[in-house]
Amino acid sequence: MVELYNQEVFAGEHIVVTGGGTGLGRAMAMRFATLGAAVTICGRREEPLAETAKEIKDAGGEAEGISCNLKEHEAVEAMIAEAEARQGNVTKLVNNAAGNFLAPTEQLTPNGFDAIVKTNLYGSFYATQACGRRWIERKHGGSVMSIVTTYAEHGSAFLVPSAVSKAGIIALMKSLAAEWGVYGIRLNAIAPGPFPTEGANSRLMPD
Numbered sequence: 128m129v130e131l132y133n134q135e136v137f138a139g140e141h142i143v144v145t146g147g148g149t150g151l152g153r154a155m156a157m158r159f160a161t162l163g164a165a166v167t168i169c170g171r172r173e174e175p176l177a178e179t180a181k182e183i184k185d186a187g188g189e190a191e192g193i194s195c196n197l198k199e200h201e202a203v204e205a206m207i208a209e210a211e212a213r214q215g216n217v218t219k220l221v222n223n224a225a226g227n228f229l230a231p232t233e234q235l236t237p238n239g240f241d242a243i244v245k246t247n248l249y250g251s252f253y254a255t256q257a258c259g260r261r262w263i264e265r266k267h268g269g270s271v272m273s274i275v276t277t278y279a280e281h282g283s284a285f286l287v288p289s290a291v292s293k294a295g296i297i298a299l300m301k302s303l304a305a306e307w308g309v310y311g312i313r314l315n316a317i318a319p320g321p322f323p324t325e326g327a328n329s330r331l332m333p334d
């Protein structure tokens with residue numbers, strides 16, 4: 128296979144990947160590590176974080192897993208602080224963690240709506256703000272990539288909390304790109320589209 132990237136393109140970088148224990152987050156974290164980055168993965172469940180971090184380390188990479196409730200500002204701030212204590216200053220952030228489920232909107236409960244919006248939008252804001260504050264103070268710049276969805280632009284039936292929160296993330300990235308560009312901070316959002324994972328299949332394509 129032809130290698131597209133310099134194998135040390137991320138050497139010296141410390142990348143935080145939220146939702147990095149499974150699915151897309153796991154795949155990205157593992158690839159960043161093979162390209163030289165020190166990686167911190169965070170999420171709710173400790174077991175997949177530990178398994179993914181071990182797999183990265185066994186392959187010769189640098190990785191740490193930190194359990195974190197992204198819906199809570201204090202927890203996210205503590206996670207970034209711990210990540211830096213373990214592996215040095217964070218230089219890049221990937222907002223990947225997300226929740227989602229199918230529901231007729233008229234049956235959607237406040238708790239159900241809050242759970243998705245807080246995980247997706249609030250969690251992305253808290254992590255971005257925590258990193259951005261540090262980068263501005265250090266005058267070093269940084270980079271944020273947020274994972275969104277194709278229906279964040281055009282909407283989707285039965286997925287209102289996800290569509291609303293992901294549209295908010297797009298606005299967040301655009302707004303902060305205008306506000307923080309002067310500090311050398313880059314912010315982008317990408318919508319890779321659907322792909323099968325156990326979690327997504329159980330929530331979005333139930334039997």
